Amino acid sequence: MKDKLPTIKEIARQLNVSISTVSRALHDHPGIGLRTKMRVQQLARQLEYEPNQTAIFFKQRKTFTIGVVLPNLGEEFFSQAINGIEEIATQNKYSVLIGQSKDDVARERQIVTTMKNNRIDGLIVSLSKNTTTYDHFTALKKFNIPVVFFDRVPTSPDFNKVYSNMNSGTREAIEFLIDKGHRRIGVINGPDQMRSSRERTETYKQVLIARRLKIDLRLVTSTDLTKEGTQRAMQHLLSQRPKPTAILVINDYIALDAIQYAKQQKLKINKDICFVSYANLPITHYLETPPMASVEQFPYKQGAKAAEVLMQLMANDNKKEEPGSFLNIVINGQLIVHSRR
Amino acid sequence: MKDKLPTIKEIARQLNVSISTVSRALHDHPGIGLRTKMRVQQLARQLEYEPNQTAIFFKQRKTFTIGVVLPNLGEEFFSQAINGIEEIATQNKYSVLIGQSKDDVARERQIVTTMKNNRIDGLIVSLSKNTTTYDHFTALKKFNIPVVFFDRVPTSPDFNKVYSNMNSGTREAIEFLIDKGHRRIGVINGPDQMRSSRERTETYKQVLIARRLKIDLRLVTSTDLTKEGTQRAMQHLLSQRPKPTAILVINDYIALDAIQYAKQQKLKINKDICFVSYANLPITHYLETPPMASVEQFPYKQGAKAAEVLMQLMANDNKKEEPGSFLNIVINGQLIVHSRR
DNA sequence: CTGTTAGCGCGTTCAT
């Protein structure tokens, strides 16, 4: 059944020419008789010939396929990102293979291995929140498979990364809050191994020092990104005295959990307590009580940029690449204010 | 660089055995010397040998890859669905190639063609809202590539489909509203070519007739799924006299737009006017004024089921399949009530 | 301008 697909061999047979003539004709090779070229192309069309990509992949040692590994497609941030990735990939005639780590390191490793064996030409990754070792990625170097990380990137400088800088966005956010009169500002970070957590804390201290405000590190806490973890974080923050009047939250989803908790505690949002979060997802537009402001992180743009960088790396692959130089692209976060109340 | 990957040939050379011996040893072929088998496997491990999948794909005429084409990963419904698809595919050692049609038919065709040429083993599709012809899918039959549609499925019976039945959910929804005293119930459908639109209207009439209520078809309108289209639909509905007191909306996103519009018109949600929608997305849990109820459509389950069906079809591929029998799997929608006010 | 040949890596007869 399947094997009756037309091949160049078949075309060659029917036209009494050689296989390579057909191949050339189909590729508009310069030195080829106009007449035979026409005949070949004509018959190919008639037979609905399509080159067998698997054979080409095999021969060219190139699959025109990239892999994308990310924690969870269910999160809007990541689906927006892959949206951007797919766009750029398609433009460049690449296909996209996806895998979700579900924040499980073993699964992440498994996916990367499978993709490597499938001979992907390049890989884009947003790390699982539990990933602390990177050998499954460095291993790809041996196979000449370039890797670009985005958003959740490794701390080590020895990787290509595209991410949104927490510093500028966080600075904007905190200064915004200070300017509105807040003096006790809490922070809910993600797990410690996430780069963003450290950056956020760092900037928090810097800005407070610059503004000559007292730093109380009990106001800096973290969540494991579960709803329960966030509730515990909120409970911790609200038990401090004096209570914080504003809280910076790692992302919109977590902020929604935090806001929900605050409401349950009979706090008035934007009055008793303000929230500023990260990501600025579309859903926030539909909310009655969204965070007061959100640091936009441009997931689509991050994904697209990561894909562009990867395309570039894959193109340079043939040439000698400069040893040990890694791209580190920062997309500045930008504070979007939803409510000035 | 890339070509220094170890092959069975290389292993054979180093061990002074034949290529086929290595191949057999690696596959635990019965008639093979235990001693040589060990030596081969040992060296393979040492060399970190991995079979070249592209070669295997090529030779086996099978890629263990399925394609997924859907309108937009940015929509939660679809990202949940692909979540389910990826899960099942992974369990069955399949990889997943994705493509977004962005509701553009030309793009949909392009993606399908590319995937076909890449020799995917099977395809899962949720149609673009503008798709009216299916020849790009029927063409796949010639290549023995089974196709399963989900959610947005063709009307013709000549396809395998998994979808959520509008009938039962719609019936539940309307009866729920009638029981709460509503007599003027509006409907906002999607574009006419969507199966769900017709089903919804059909059920609407049936239930109203069964309950001996007057049918006013001016209360049944549609949106092109843009925010503006939805506003026009709302404007139309609210200009009817008497005004509807409840509105059934094609999905949660559209419902949010509709609710927003109603609020702007100073209508009190759940008092002046009630909304019931479809999909029951997680975001609704965070809303102050969610639809009063939502017909859950189990996107994860739909995706997973579609993938299971596809796996089955691909497995039967070798055997003779019964001619012209198509699977039509219905996952009953289920009304989830958010608020009884 | 066109044909011949080799080979990519693997699985699979068919011999031995």
Added chain:
DNA sequence: ATGAACGCGCTAACAG
């Protein structure tokens, strides 16, 4: 128990 040889479909180096 093992090896030799073939072919999947295609490209490309070499020969005319």
